[in-house]
Amino acid sequence: MTAPLIKLNHIERSYPLGKQQFTYVLRDINLEIEEGDFVSVMGPSGAGKSTLLHLLGMHDFGWTGEFFLDETPVHRLKPKERTTLRNEQVGFVFQNYNLLDDLTVYENLDIPLSYRRYSKSERTALVADTLDRFSIVGKKDLYPRQLSGGQQQLVSIARAVIAKPKLILADEPTGNLHSGQAEEIMQLFKKLNTEGTTIIQVTHSETNAAHGNRVIQLRDGWIIK
Template structure:
């Protein structure tokens, strides 16, 4: 599903170029649950951004479903992102001014799904995640765990084939974290490919394999 060949990312500083990622070669098959680990500054989030098309300034080759992403124009990459990617942030990043239902509706509206269809999808998703009662609440009225639950629901509402999660339980206590990880497991069991960044070995245990990064280099697969 995902194939990275000699992928490199650098930024220009006063001292010259500083590499954030070096010679990354990576294969992720469809239906895999992969964990990226490593110390702070190793390049985990940067790699996740590149896989999710949120960062386009890199070198090397990137194939998604055999499509050469590195050859695509920004617009085409954005279209790929819309079609395949759902993202879960450590800080949830729910839109504060929108209700739970509206937060779920937003990705669909950005994908030009018709209103009547959106309503059905949102209702199904609310039901599936057991948050129907919360649909008219604003994020500030929810607990951290509930917010991340909504964030995961929002990430999968447009039925992405790939979920990218950046420290999804970093701001949650252990019970809530476990709940979210169970949810990821279920999604993965249902066929969704998941790539998560985490410091937690417990969370990593939910996945199939761990990719370790150190100073931008792939340390061990």
Template sequence: MIKTENLQKVFRTDEVETWALNNITLEIKEGEFVAIMGPSGCGKSTLLNIVGLLDSPTGGKYFLNGTDVSNYKESQCTKLRKGVIGFVFQSFNLIDELNVFENIELPLLYMGFPSSERKVKVRQAMDRMQISHREKHFPQQLSGGQQQRVAIARAVVANPKLILADEPTGNLDSRNGKEVMDLLTELNNDGTSIVMVTHSQHDAEYASRIVNLFDGQLVSQVKL
């Protein structure tokens, strides 16, 4: 599903050249749950952003579902992301002015689904995340755990094949964090591929493989 060959990302200023990713070669198969770990600044989020087509590599190759997308333009990346990739962030990234139903519905609106189909899909996603009773509530009326459930529902509402999660439990207490990791595990057991950036060794142990980065380089992989 995901394959990188000597992937590079270099940030340059007038005086400094920083290698965020230095020749990363990695393959993630469909249905895997992979955790990416390493110290702050090691390139974890940079790698996730490139995998999610939110950023472009400076060098090397990136293949998504067998297609070389290394040099895709922004419009091509946007089109490919729709319906293929779902995102879950540490900060939830919900829109305060929209209620639960409307936040979850957003990806379907962008993809042009008709109203009747949007309603069905949103209700299915809410049922799956056990937040149907909150559909009229706004983000500020929800706990952190409930907000992350809404964010996950939004990520899965279009049935993407791949979920990218960046520190999904970073703003949660241990109980809510466990619930979120259990939800991600259920999605993976149903066939969704998951790539997760995390600092938490406990969270990483939910994955089937841990990829360790250090100073922009892939230093080890551990199969669980």
């Protein structure tokens, strides 16, 4: 039996409120996610969904407990090692796309590769492949403000997968899109998942969650299902 892609043991995340007082955002999280899963994290506002996602994306280091990613003990890694691991394994998709305003579509796709020290020729080839794969070749010289919301999210997903991560984390990826566009994005996630990428998305939408194979419900920082 192979080890899970993600394993969380007794993870807790709190913020100080005052002297000796804390507010807990995640409580005793124990979770395993297998490679190839398409997981939807659901729950009301303030339940800790985004916090969990950023924890998994190694953007946040202020938690306690054990976190294994592909058998690597993240909790024992130094910040720089965590960044390296994140760059190798994780792609991120945001609700509001978070494309860089002053860069073209092409340059936005190139950015993650440049941070992963790919060579110039490798980057050119990968960006060209990705533009083709997502059918956005015609838009490569446009700036984000010249695209519709759906197109921007498409670029954002393309950017998340360009470095071939094992895991895609998506924070309400269709939150700013109308239903037609949302359905297209979910189909795209489904396709990526079918091709082997593990996907964890935070969503409020039952319809979106239905595209996945597993739902995790959070409430007040606890996993309730």
